[in-house]
Amino acid sequence: MKRFYGILLALLLAVFAISAYASDTPLGAGDALKISVFGNPDLSLETKVSEAGNITFPLIGNVNVNGLSTSDAEKKISGLLIDGGFLRNAEVNILVTELQSQQVSILGQVLRPGRYPISGTRNVTDMLAVAGGVGPEGGDTATVVRTRDGKTTKQVINLVEMIQSSDMKENLTLINGDMVYVDRAPKFYIYGEVQHPGGYRLERNMTVVQALSIGGGLTPRGTERGLRVKRRDTSGSVQMIDVKNDEVLRPDDVVYVKESLF
Incomplete structure (x- = not known):
């Protein structure tokens, strides 16, 4: 009762x-x-x-x-x-x-994407919570599209930095017709002589040695000598570069682990 x-x-x-x-x-x-x-x-x-x-x-x-x-x-x-x-x-x-006429769209990498009624003063984090929060594939950033006085603007906010710093000035107030799109987390790829080759979520400031750990470590034939990364430059061309263990990876980097000669 x-x-x-x-x-x-x-x-x-x-x-x-x-x-x-x-x-x-x-x-x-x-x-x-x-x-x-x-x-x-x-x-x-x-x-x-x-x-x-x-x-x-x-x-x-x-x-x-x-x-x-x-x-x-x-x-x-x-x-x-x-x-x-x-x-x-x-x-x-x-x-x-x-209240159905006042709605915002919460899209992208959230658990329950869709259109949600907005009641009272609501900001980005409020409506992300209504949509179930950021999903496992979600990244640190969200793109907010708003129309005010007939002018549409787009702003990318870093959710993690905003919350960690407690600086909520980018926690924008939303009104009817606004859209929040949670971006997919960047990935890196690893192949060659590692236990579990494949694509993985790229965390901030992740190094090559951390990537090796996520890939399950080296196979018995693998070596950390001569590690190489395929990386796309600003012009879109793919370059193969030699890297050290402390090299910080970038989105879409492909780490190649060589086979030991001995």
């Missing part, structure tokens, strides 16, 4: 939070509304805003509420009821029970 009341309380708080935010948020397609008129229970209505931004209300028919705040929508319905001669006084109350 306690569990039931706990769940009920959580649901009520969630509805209240959505409603409080929605009072200042323009209504739009998909928003679920609960409408009541004081003293007139027969006019109570639960409905959703149509794609055209309309609701159908008893006595007055279609009412366009698209772009209106809940208080403005209440005044509009009240005015239509009074002007139509249906009521002398119409005290209308609108409760937003589901």
Whole structure:
């Protein structure tokens, strides 16, 4: 029983939070509304805003509420009821029970990519948490695309550095239509005389010797002498370079481990 009341309380708080935010948020397609008129229970209505931004209300028919705040929508319905001669006084109350018109897209390497309703003031880390957080293939960075005053901008933020430094100025506030894309983590590749050749996640400042460890170490025939890396330069050409154990790897580097001659 306690569990039931706990769940009920959580649901009520969630509805209240959505409603409080929605009072200042323009209504739009998909928003679920609960409408009541004081003293007139027969006019109570639960409905959703149509794609055209309309609701159908008893006595007055279609009412366009698209772009209106809940208080403005209440005044509009009240005015239509009074002007139509249906009521002398119409005290209308609108409760937003589901906010679908205000959404952001969380895409890329998150556990649950998709579009999510945004209620209240929400920033990048808030919405990443809603999407389940960064997935196992996710990297340190996220690209945020926002449109403000008709101008679209793109900003890449380093999530790890932001959190480690506690400098949250890049934890951007999101509004309807914004998109967050979590980039895939960079990889390196290792082949030749290693136990487990293949592609692996490249951690920051990873060295060649660390890469050898991730690859399971050398085979009995392998040697750390003459290690080589295939690396693509700024022009796109692939170069084969000799490296030492403390060489820091770059994204898409390919480490080659030679066979010992002795």
